[in-house]
Amino acid sequence: EDKVVQSPLSLVVHEGDTVTLNCSYEVTNFRSLLWYKQEKKAPTFLFMLTSSGIEKKSGRLSSILDKKELFSILNITATQTGDSAIYLCAAKMDSNYQLIWGAGTKLIIKP
């Protein structure tokens, strides 16, 4: 069965800390791994990763994919209270457009 597992399920840190969120996947005919941030309702797109070992970066956020070990990490440096959200990862299969989603990591940044 195709599945995506995220860890930890929740995380509480202080402003300024660095966090690493994990996403492992077992998906048939894997094509790409996506990260989204969900604050209130709509998940907003962060990164799409298709190649191993190539870091994608956007400001304080970065992400990398390991297709051999079947996982991805999302790093956030110098966290701010506005980073508090649920971070979702999803794997896309080659066969169709369906995304297989993890349960998310709830990140809380304390001032």
Next chain:
Amino acid sequence: ETGVTQSPTHLIKTRGQQVTLRCSSQSGHNTVSWYQQALGQGPQFIFQYYREEENGRGNFPPRFSGLQFPNYSSELNVNALELDDSALYLCASSSPAGGGETQYFGPGTRLLVL
């Protein structure tokens, strides 16, 4: 360029009733996917529509049905509502260009079934 919109934002129904949720896709996108997100969980894929045809379906019963219109907007219909149908319903639009991986989400409809 307009983003994905959904209506209504909130809805309260009772068990056994039927509900229709609506989604307008982002300009230029011809694919709409629907997801159900229960509290504390990731989105669960319901189905996807591409050019007015169902293009894949998740593990949801037939009382979940959908439509896509020529302008690529879409409806999700749920019949015989059950308490467990209470959730946030998200639609996402995408374009097959570039593989269609990046899906852009609407704000969702929060459905409460009493």
